[in-house]
Amino acid sequence: MAHIWGETVSNIKRSGLVGLLSIIIVALTTMVFSILLVITNYIYTELDVLKESPFIVVFLNDGLDRIARENIQKKIESLPQVNSARYVSKEEALRRTIKIFADRKEILGGLEEINPLPSSFEVEINPQFLDSVKEVAEIFKGLPGVEDVQYAAEASMFVKSMEAIIIIIGSVLGLASIIIICFSIMLTAYVRRDEIRIMRLIGSTGSFIRLPLLLEGMVQGMTGSALGLLILYGLLNAYGTFNLLIMNISPFSFLTLKQIIMVVGLGTFIGFIGGAIPLRRLIKI
Amino acid sequence: MIQMYHVSMRYKKNIDAIHDVNLSVKKGEFVFLVGPSGAGKTTVLKLLYRELVPSEGQIAVAGYDLSKLKGKQLPYFRRKLGIVFQDFKLLSNRTVEQNIAFSMRVVGAKRSHVRRNVARVLEWTNLTHRKDALPEDISGGEQQRTAIARAMVNDPLLILADEPTGNLDAELSLEIMRLFERFNLRGTTILIATHNYNLVKQFNKRIIWIDHGRIVET
Numbered sequence: 001m002a003h004i005w006g007e008t009v010s011n012i013k014r015s016g017l018v019g020l021l022s023i024i025i026v027a028l029t030t031m032v033f034s035i036l037l038v039i040t041n042y043i044y045t046e047l048d049v050l051k052e053s054p055f056i057v058v059f060l061n062d063g064l065d066r067i068a069r070e071n072i073q074k075k076i077e078s079l080p081q082v083n084s085a086r087y088v089s090k091e092e093a094l095r096r097t098i099k100i101f102a103d104r105k106e107i108l109g110g111l112e113e114i115n116p117l118p119s120s121f122e123v124e125i126n127p128q129f130l131d132s133v134k135e136v137a138e139i140f141k142g143l144p145g146v147e148d149v150q151y152a153a154e155a156s157m158f159v160k161s162m163e164a165i166i167i168i169i170g171s172v173l174g175l176a177s178i179i180i181i182c183f184s185i186m187l188t189a190y191v192r193r194d195e196i197r198i199m200r201l202i203g204s205t206g207s208f209i210r211l212p213l214l215l216e217g218m219v220q221g222m223t224g225s226a227l228g229l230l231i232l233y234g235l236l237n238a239y240g241t242f243n244l245l246i247m248n249i250s251p252f253s254f255l256t257l258k259q260i261i262m263v264v265g266l267g268t269f270i271g272f273i274g275g276a277i278p279l280r281r282l283i284k285i
Numbered sequence: 286m287i288q289m290y291h292v293s294m295r296y297k298k299n300i301d302a303i304h305d306v307n308l309s310v311k312k313g314e315f316v317f318l319v320g321p322s323g324a325g326k327t328t329v330l331k332l333l334y335r336e337l338v339p340s341e342g343q344i345a346v347a348g349y350d351l352s353k354l355k356g357k358q359l360p361y362f363r364r365k366l367g368i369v370f371q372d373f374k375l376l377s378n379r380t381v382e383q384n385i386a387f388s389m390r391v392v393g394a395k396r397s398h399v400r401r402n403v404a405r406v407l408e409w410t411n412l413t414h415r416k417d418a419l420p421e422d423i424s425g426g427e428q429q430r431t432a433i434a435r436a437m438v439n440d441p442l443l444i445l446a447d448e449p450t451g452n453l454d455a456e457l458s459l460e461i462m463r464l465f466e467r468f469n470l471r472g473t474t475i476l477i478a479t480h481n482y483n484l485v486k487q488f489n490k491r492i493i494w495i496d497h498g499r500i501v502e503t
Binding site (some may be wrong): 202 | 334336356360361362363364366368374376378387388390391392393435439
């Protein structure tokens with residue numbers, strides 16, 4: 001095993017620009033994939049907040065008078081699917097927001113003076129009609145004076161769509177990384193074809209020839225993904241500092257430990273696949 | 286040590302590189318396989334170290350029936366051999382010593398064993414003073430001695446050499462052949478393929494003639 005690791009280290013040193021390029025490509029794809037994960041983490045946090053909220057929230061246009069508001073409430077409560085509709089004024093919405101971010105007051109800078117938060121109705125849906133929440137929300141959207149309608153299921157569907165997008169983008173990026181590492185290993189094996197032929201002819205086993213190249217692919221994948229995460233961490237920290245200074249908003253936090261391990265593990269696996277694919281063809285013992 | 290029974294090697298378009306070859310080499314023998322370029326010498330050697338599989342016939346080398354040799358056994362069979370190429374095939378980014386040691390490292394030999402054996406063959410081939418040089422910094426004769434040292438370092442039963450003096454002048458060619466003779470005296474079986482009959486006739490060794498893919502006489 002010591003021989004194989006020795007060959008691996010020697011191969012990595014000699015891989016030069018080609019090896020470096022593979023690491024950079026994996027780092028870039030890791031960064032893009034991890035940014036999507038960071039955004040998903042943020043959305044899930046917001047979704048948890050939404051889940052504690054009433055089932056449908058009907059946001060009202062600014063400037064509605066009491067009569068217009070009461071008309072909307074009557075129409076909402078007239079639906080058999082609705083249990084109750086509670087009015088939340090702009091002032092109450094602001095008080096709630098201040099309470100939520102009580103320990104992160106820097107985020108609220110300027111909010112109290114302008115209060116951009118709309119007034120709304122919090123609509124409790126009869127549990128028997130949970131299946132038709134979407135249809136009910138569409139009815140509310142059509143009411144005059146209604147700016148927007150949100151419900152937890154909608155946000156959940158949005159996150160599910162995000163997840164699908166992340167999987168698709170992640171798969172494309174992963175495939176691109178595999179192809180790059182494949183070519184890197186193929187080029188390595190081609191450049192070292194004389195060496196590999198000699199190794200075959202003097203009695204090297206297949207594993208002694210293949211393993212160092214396979215391990216080289218894995219090291220490239222692992223190094224690239226770790227580098228990508230490191231750069232992203234630095235960028236998020238710099239972004240957070242910038243926003244705290246300028247815009248008073250810093251919503252994004254880095255990946256969880258579990259996600260970090262998953263990303264590095266994926267990078268290593270990509271390196272393994274990228275190394276394994278060309279070796280079967282190129283190195284026939 | 287070597288037995289070939291009715292061996293033929295057919296490439297595309299039904300062209301036989303060798304046809305119905307029968308030959309045998311005893312353990313400890315020193316044999317020249319002589320013939321002009323294109324006679325089939327390299328094909329015979331490639332069949333013997335199993336880089337090619339014959340279209341017909343059977344081959345036995347160093348106790349192995351090559352027709353029954355499985356893929357997993359091939360590396361262990363080849364460890365019994367030492368192969369010397371006309372163009373040396375040294376690794377350009379490794380020193381003389383590292384090139385020789387390479388043969389032992391890739392078969393998993395211990396470091397102490399490698400050090401001992403490499404020092405020994407460096408001495409045999411008179412390369413101790415050049416052990417830290419790269420192939421590009423040594424002469425053709427020294428490169429070929431390095432290739433031979435690499436072939437010998439694992440104490441093989443059989444050396445197969447394909448035109449080992451093809452790129453060397455007369456004096457160096459003689460020097461290389463004498464080196465092979467020394468190894469043969471230690472018990473290693475030697476089979477050398479060459480077209481240089483002028484060189485061969487200076488040594489009192491068995492000759493197998495091959496021409497147009499057929500053994501003419503032995």
